[in-house]
Amino acid sequence: MSNLVWFRNDLRITDNHSLKNACDANGAVIGVYFFDPMYFQESDFGLDIDMQLPFGKTGKYRAQFIIEAVKDLRKQLESHGIPLLVFHDSPATVIPSLIQEHEITDIYLQKEWTRDELQQEKLLGIEIEKLEKKPKGRRTYDQFLFHPDDIPFSSFQNIPTVFTQFRKKCEKELRVRNLVDIKDYHQEFPEVTETNLPTLKELGLENFEKDHRTAFPWKGGATEAWERLNHYFWETGKLQYYKKTRNGLVGIDYSSKLSAWLAIGCISAREIYWEVKRFEKEVKKNQDTYWLIFELIWRDFFKYVSLKNGNDIFKIGGILQKEYEWKTSSRELEKWMNGETHERFVNANMKELSATGWMSNRGRQNVASYWSMHKEQDWRIGAAYFEHILIDYDVHSNYGNWMYNSGVGNDPRNRTFNIQLQASRYDNDGKFQRLWLQEELF
Missing domain, CATH: 1.10.579.10 (DNA Cyclobutane Dipyrimidine Photolyase, subunit A, domain 3)
Known part of the structure; x- marks a missing residue:
């Protein structure tokens, strides 16, 4: 018996509820990540226009960042005896065979609700229905600052259209949840078939050299995310000037630059929030430190906007x-x-x-x-x-x-x-x- 953790935009082992829940359950834990061809093909993005767009969904910069993040995730999982299988294929093609090979009883994954992610799950569901023994899907909302179960609105449909109304009510009535971890978890490494990360070329993309002028010179992965946070918060104290400098244009330190790691879940909004709170307690609390939390709330707000409005956002x-x-x-x-x-x-x-x-x-x-x-x-x-x-x-x-x-x-x-x-x-x-x-x- 095994538990499968399907990583998507939650590429971290800290404060990851899907991973934590899998580790707390009975059975071995196996991770999997997919470079789904659906995200790397030429696409019209579902637009009703008479024009073929000259680009695909995922370009070389983000693809390279994701490759680096998955590599870092694999290394961190292995320190707990958890393998990470990586495939350049669709979940619907691969997961059914993993279910049978490893006797998967439960699949843990971050809950998503937008078009492409739901299509992934739908196609997988069709294939799982063909199996004699079907695992349970265990989805968890895990990309928010304010958890959907906690927000002070009776339903997603009652979420305000205006950000300020949303922010003030949440700030007044909510407390950000505490973090979870698997630091005490370790298992014997299961027998799995080794898999390799794809290259940019294998994903249909070109290699590139980083431009020396870039304001974002970093790699993907939780390790790099925390190095960046520690630099911006603790080593330089730049956080205490964030609001004053965030409209800058040149250099690495005019803003936190944490958004890329947040986007694919190398670090969680809650982790950043509690680190800001620690900074406010130990160094300084001002409008600048608050403003980073303010931006995290904006990020939450847009997630709730898409939860409320579905495909209307497209x-x-x-x-x-x-x-x-x-x-x-x-x-x-x-x-x-x-x-x-x-x-x-x-x-x-x-x-x-x-x-x-x-x-x-x-x-x-x-x-x-x-x-x-x-x-x-x-x-x-x-x-x-x-x-x-x-x-x-x-x-x-x-x-x-x-x-x-x-x-x-x-x-x-x-x-x-x-x-x-x-x-x-x-x-x-x-x-x-x-x-x-x-x-x-x-």
Whole structure:
């Protein structure tokens, strides 16, 4: 008898409830991770447009980051005697044979609710139904700061549309849950067939060298996530200036940069929250330290928005079902992606994104506004490109933010940015634009 932990966007052994529950149950524990071809194929992203997008769902930057994170996860699991099987295949193809080979009685996994993840589970369910002995699926909500069972709303449908209402009520009435761990767990390593991690080439992607200018030079994995947190919090004390510097554009320390590890679960929101609380107790508590928690609540909010609205977050009218005259132009997309627009600030940010898979929060808002509000292009195409290229892509935050900036989300106001004013405010010396446009400003 064995318990299978199916890792997806929870690539850590600390504060991982699926892993903890499996370790607390009877039987050996085996982990599995899939580089599902569904995420690496060319795709139209389900858009109802007459244009083939020139990119797939997962690009080279995020893919490499995930490979590194899975490698780190495997090493950490092995220290507890837990193997991690890795497949470049679909769960529906592989898991049924694992169930029979290892007598799997229970499958533990993080609960997901968005389109692609549900499709994965649906296809797997069809195959499991064919088996004589069917394991139990044990899903756990595990990517929130505020757990869904704790939120002070009677149902997901009653979650406010306005962030401030959500934040204030949660802050007033909730306590973030304590962390869990498996530090005392160890088992004899089960007999399993060794598997290898795929390369970028095997995933259909090209190898690359990191650009020396990148503001995100790190690797994937919980080990690197905690090294980054310790640097930003404890070694440099930068956390106490976070709110003042978070709109920066150049360098590694203008913001925490924790979003990429959060997105695939190398570190949990709860872990970051409790580390902030420790910093406030031992070093300093101010608006800056609070602001990192504030951003974690924003992240939670977008997850609840998608729980409440389902696939509406992928529809052209967004959650507000607004009707605008959106355009689709391959030429405009090419110019935007390549940083060849008439806005220098947009160009610098898009060139940074293309070269590194990273862009600042300030940059993201400006390039999104340019695409959807200035050029009036279908906002979902911009969101799809971000999904492809961002190292820190998170389905809920990505589509939530794009709706928000495009007038079809949680803020119905016109949020069109004056991009030249933004450039003068946040890059008044032109340092960022010179870095990425590699030319002198006149």
